[in-house]
Amino acid sequence: MNTQPDPRTKAAVKAADRAHVFHSWSAQGLIDPLAVAGAEGSYFWDYDGNRYLDFSSQLVNTNIGHQHPKVVAAVREQAAKLCTIAPGFAVDVRAEAARLIAGRTPGDLDKIFFTNGGAEAVENAVRMARLHTGRPKVLSTYRSYHGATAAAINLTGDPRRWPSDTASAGVVHFWGPFLYRSPFHAETEEQECARALRHLEDTLAFEGPGTVAAIILETVPGTAGIMVPPAGYLAGVREICDRHGIVFVLDEVMAGFGRTGRWFAADHWDVTPDLLTFAKGVNSGYVPLGGVAISAEIAATFDERPYPGGLTYSGHPLACASAVATIEAMAEEGIVENAARIGEDVLGPGLRELAERHPSVGEVRGLGVFWAVELVRDRATREPLVPYNASGEANAPMAAFTAACKKSGLWPFVNMNRTHVVPPCTVSEDEARQGLALLDEALTAADAHTV
Ligand code: PLP
Numbered sequence: 001m002n003t004q005p006d007p008r009t010k011a012a013v014k015a016a017d018r019a020h021v022f023h024s025w026s027a028q029g030l031i032d033p034l035a036v037a038g039a040e041g042s043y044f045w046d047y048d049g050n051r052y053l054d055f056s057s058q059l060v061n062t063n064i065g066h067q068h069p070k071v072v073a074a075v076r077e078q079a080a081k082l083c084t085i086a087p088g089f090a091v092d093v094r095a096e097a098a099r100l101i102a103g104r105t106p107g108d109l110d111k112i113f114f115t116n117g118g119a120e121a122v123e124n125a126v127r128m129a130r131l132h133t134g135r136p137k138v139l140s141t142y143r144s145y146h147g148a149t150a151a152a153i154n155l156t157g158d159p160r161r162w163p164s165d166t167a168s169a170g171v172v173h174f175w176g177p178f179l180y181r182s183p184f185h186a187e188t189e190e191q192e193c194a195r196a197l198r199h200l201e202d203t204l205a206f207e208g209p210g211t212v213a214a215i216i217l218e219t220v221p222g223t224a225g226i227m228v229p230p231a232g233y234l235a236g237v238r239e240i241c242d243r244h245g246i247v248f249v250l251d252e253v254m255a256g257f258g259r260t261g262r263w264f265a266a267d268h269w270d271v272t273p274d275l276l277t278f279a280k281g282v283n284s285g286y287v288p289l290g291g292v293a294i295s296a297e298i299a300a301t302f303d304e305r306p307y308p309g310g311l312t313y314s315g316h317p318l319a320c321a322s323a324v325a326t327i328e329a330m331a332e333e334g335i336v337e338n339a340a341r342i343g344e345d346v347l348g349p350g351l352r353e354l355a356e357r358h359p360s361v362g363e364v365r366g367l368g369v370f371w372a373v374e375l376v377r378d379r380a381t382r383e384p385l386v387p388y389n390a391s392g393e394a395n396a397p398m399a400a401f402t403a404a405c406k407k408s409g410l411w412p413f414v415n416m417n418r419t420h421v422v423p424p425c426t427v428s429e430d431e432a433r434q435g436l437a438l439l440d441e442a443l444t445a446a447d448a449h450t451v
Helices: 007-020 068-080 094-100 118-134 150-155 187-207 233-244 296-301 319-333 333-355 392-408 429-447
Strands: 037-040 043-046 051-054 109-116 139-141 171-174 212-218 247-252 275-276 290-293 361-367 371-379 413-415 416-423
Touching: 007 118, 007 416, 051 429, 068 319, 068 392, 094 109, 094 290, 094 319, 109 118, 118 150, 118 212, 118 247, 118 275, 118 296, 139 150, 139 187, 150 333, 171 187, 187 212, 187 233, 233 247, 275 361, 296 413, 319 333, 333 361, 333 371, 333 429, 392 413, 392 429, 416 429
Parallel strands: 139 171, 139 212, 212 247, 247 275
Antiparallel strands: 037 043, 043 051, 109 290, 275 290, 361 371, 371 416, 413 416
């Protein structure tokens, strides 16, 4: 692993970046991105010789870790063989990627529409649902993230939607279950589940179920807080959709491909949606790829009429080759099982133990390598450590926590008042324990802001 300092390269990279790269989701003048020199497994490093344990999996996508040799080799080999071919052709590597994905998705989701990422998968799932039902509306939850393109950002139920200047026609938000901050004032999981389903029924009654094409949910909402749904909730939504002829879309862009310790999060509850969106973990982002897994019934809608969607690079050979290698490696190396074991034996118990000792920790929750640590100012009132959508000064406590993590060599995933513990699915027991120890130190910085 080459972690040698190289300050001259660093200066050149940073200068070119500052001059010419326009960064996403950022005020360009206020950011100072770390210049990354390389990565391997659960680590990446900078040009000054600092190595970071990646507890973010970048944007929760490097499920197989950085630079997995089998995936790197597959991209190389495919590049030598056939770099690009239009989506309309049948190609071995695309067919094989679709076969491997369809073999793991729940139920009869056996046709795969490839996209270049998650938001585009959501756009197409919504379009398929509208064309299939002939209905206009789509329901999605508050506390959700579905991507940054036009329909996807409008479906998103968090403050990132606010500045969006695209029309939100036909999108209706409702509340999903989240016992720790229950929108329904519930005190038990059973109450939360029953009240959340009742709220969805009521929402539908006033929207007109016959006008609703789809209900889209993240199986386990990720970016908005890794909120594991209560037993019975997803089955309840499935039943409501069936009763009203509504397409049930599960967005597994973040939760899919091993993250929760199963191939798909829906497997925990034995629920099969009509459409399932995926991206990120399908090939750990080595080459951009996403897609929609489609039920037999919805696929049949487009047997005789064309599906109006697709981009120049849909099902790109290099991306498909990396997906084939990723899925094979995950199966051969027991990577999904590793994620489940690390969650059960190390992260779950370790985080619960941290919650007992740190007054800033209101709740920890999760599955597999998909955990949220909810930071609060006051455990009794559950007041968040920083206000939602906090910026500038108001976010100082989370900024201090993040800085403490980075200083110690831990790269965290921080959003609003939470840190998410989302290492690669390949993380070893030692690495997971080391990360918890570093988190323990950094939480002391957050404890200083409690009442
Ligand atoms: N859906 C979910 C559940 C996500 O978590 C994300 C990204 O984090 C997206 C969609 C958007 O994916 P992408 O950034 O690949 O467009």
